[in-house]
Amino acid sequence: MMSPDQNRLLSINNYYYPRGGAEVLFLEQNRLFEGIGWDVVPFAMRHADNLPTRYETYFPDEIEFGRDYSLPRKLLNAQRVIYSHQARSKLKTLLDRSRPTIAHAHNIYHHLSPSVLPLLRERGVPTVMTVHDLKLGCPAYTMMRDGQACDSCKGGRLYNVARHRCIKGSLALSGLVMVESYIHRWLKLYEANIARFVVPSRFVLETLVAWGWPRERFVHVPNFVDIDRFRPDEPVGTRFVYCGRLDRLKGVETLVRAAARAGQPLTLAGRGPDEARLRDLTDRLGADVRFLGHVGKQELAQVLQTARAVVAPSECNENAPLAVLEAYAAGRAVIGARIAGIPELVREGETGHLVPSGDVDALADELARFADLPDSRLAAMGAAGRAWVERDFTASAYRDRLVALYSTLNPGAAA
The missing domain is CATH 3.40.50.2000 (Glycogen Phosphorylase B;)
Incomplete structure (x- = not known):
């Protein structure tokens, strides 16, 4: 009671x-x-x-x-x-x-x-x-369409969600969400x-x-982030790590292509609708990509702690991805896409670096550069990230x- x-x-x-x-x-x-x-x-x-x-x-x-x-x-x-x-x-x-x-x-x-x-x-x-x-603001959550910024529904023009079939390419689902959005706004719920x-x-x-x-x-x-789950003093590893949903909007396809182009090893922790397609792409490119599937909290901490750096390659309007904070808690630097809320969480040259979202060549270059950086430099960036989360997150x-x-x-x- x-x-x-x-x-x-x-x-x-x-x-x-x-x-x-x-x-x-x-x-x-x-x-x-x-x-x-x-x-x-x-x-x-x-x-x-x-x-x-x-x-x-x-x-x-x-x-x-x-x-x-x-x-x-x-x-x-x-x-x-x-x-x-x-x-x-x-x-x-x-x-x-x-x-x-x-x-x-x-x-x-x-x-x-x-x-x-x-x-x-x-x-x-x-x-x-x-x-x-x-x-x-946006009935489809993202304020993006076909990989580009979209403000078609701004000012209450919510019919555009059905017009452009923004929900899974389906007119029926998009129409339903349009009606939902109009009713919710009318009722001021x-x-x-x-x-x-x-x-x-x-x-x-x-x-x-x-x-x-x-x-x-x-x-x-x-x-x-629960910093007590992580040990930030593990040696810097050799593999780059992505943790999250395996979805095109998360930039995972761009990351796989960049890793293949740079000849760098990559570990993907998570599942999602594009997993089968990403596995096929990995085989076709001959890339060194490990698919871990879903991992629990403790296993994820271990994966992050042994990374060379953590990559947040999003191609959508991310809010504030927890993966970035978890990377810092593990004492790892971050390579992040310059989009939406990610730049707020990456201090250039101090805790990591930013690259243009969706740019395979730029991301490949950054992976190669991080691969060549001294472990001591990467450890210093990871330590700066850890100090930041200990203070503010x-x-x-x-x-x-x-x-x-x-x-x-x-x-x-x-x-």
Whole structure:
């Protein structure tokens, strides 16, 4: 039972397992607040991969895009994408049982839907939302089309998401997301019900302000990394490392081509929709690429600790990739793409270097240059990165920033 003076955090996200970077942050944030005595109540979608929780009975049914549902279920899912009455009903039952001090939402698009937000406001629960992407401006999340910056939907011209088939090249899915976006804006589901938006990168903050959002609604809170998982004093290795989703938008194909061109060994840690194509490309190029698949937290730390450098080659509008912070925590320099939020996390010549996004030749040249640098130089860059995360990107710094924000919205919220 929760003591009368115990703070309670309602933590909301579509998935309750480490599916991607947003989910990892969501779960780690839950752990942080449990560590300082808060009662953390998760609210997510039911899913076979979910972590165990006694609150699962309050979770709405799963929606998984790409699955072969029956026609009636597809129609029901389409309605729930726009506005999930089931998610709202389930949350109402949970709120009847207990009142949170604060609610913190992460990714709720398409699955839980923002239908839950007005209910929280009606119950007097201040709600914060972490912005993991550009969905508040762009219905397709990315503000990119065909590999180029896109502002077609700026100014409310949301019909362009269907016109250009921005969602998986599908007119049906793009049309559904267009309708969803129009309805959500008409109802002001985010504007009227979220007290503050937490943004991990200044790039995303400034971009959304340029698209019309009031600056005062945003609070910049950088992501964090659990530095205790890493040993930054391991010898510099020989292999370059990428960790993340194997997806063209992440720049992995460019990285494989660059590694082949530079004749440098590369390790890919992660899975994704382009894995088979990347394996085929590796064979055709004769590149030295190891595919590790999904790796757990501890194994990932070991892989990073033995890298020569970590590469973040993204070709999309990344927010604030955790892989860069994890590289620094492991004492490794970073070669990053000069795009979106990545330049905020790479100090040229001090913690790593930046290259033009999507440029195979430039990336190949940088890999070759890093291969020739003395190990002592790379170790110095890694040490600078480690010092940076120890100062600005620790779990305690992240937690304290959130507690300070929560206390401005509910004075009862305190560590």
